[in-house]
Amino acid sequence: MIVNNWMAAPALAATLLTSCSASSGAIAAEQLQQAAEKGDSRRVEALLGQGADIDNRDADGRTPLLIAVRAKQIETARTLIDAGADVNAKDRMQDSPYLYAGASGQNEILRMTLAHGADLRSTNRYGGTALIPAAERGHVATVQLLIEAGVDVDHINNLGWTALLETVILGDGSSRYVDITRLLIAAGADVNLADAEGVTPLAHARQRGQHVIEDLLRKDGAH
Template structure:
């Protein structure tokens, strides 16, 4: 049912607006602040603000992808939807979290980001942030009411991904500690019943092993 729901959402996105870049998309791509401001002040704003390019992205989603912080501020201040989904089921909020776009992430959190929203893997913004080593992003998200122990469709929590999909280095050690400090359940196993501690032991991640044991794993 969830796959069908996602498919219907995608169909709705593609039918809702032309699948081609608009002048506003072009202005975002060119990082043309003057043109963005001009469009936002014109009568074209309502029709262009949420229109999609060929990848189903709104201008705000494109600004996140390109890390156009000032443009994102302008678009959000004019009501751009921080929860609008593209063809990959990402939203500006989810993408900002996954890519470590912290300035834009903070803007989305201040403007209605849906903390319960999930990406195409069924994961919250915290999970890919932990996996990819975006330490400051993880810290930002842990200050919200995001579900720290959410399990994605792969059967992994943010803690598991910080171990399973990392090299066990200093950054991920810090992320694991941040998750533990925030109350992450260190005993939740993956879908095969393998715990975070067992994954760390298998990879010989000694410092992470010590952290997990100290936390009661």
């Protein structure tokens, strides 16, 4: 019996060590997430140096980088990206650091993600590229960045809308939406690409009294 206990001791010790290691890893992961949200770059660096998993997930599937992007912590996002964080890692809502930066108009972070392997074809929960919500929310400079990066200007989301259609349908026709319309047309957007019900951007602009946008579309051959 004594022999059996002696033989079982190493196995027990290994089990306890594994349990402690897992517990320590969970604590480090939570601390990294908290530091990312607070913008504590020094703490982030320290935790990474101690071996914390850079792409660990919280209960919502968000990585520390996505947490930092959502909290608009630019320098902390930079620290994580430079350390190799995945700019395309999606949470349960299908947001990634790249997609969220584009949708929210965080251009400095967006540039970082583009420089570190952002997947221009990745889509959000609506089936849209980063360009579509950027256009819909009136982020002119963001739209320009994404066009220059090579995002497909005629991508159609699950609603049957392109970036141009969302600019008209969900925009208010103000100067920023006029500027976005100009950018999309200059980038070669199909001005006659209709929505799922066959309604064209021109028809939508006319219905909404967006006269400047209507004129721009007409000049580019819209009908």
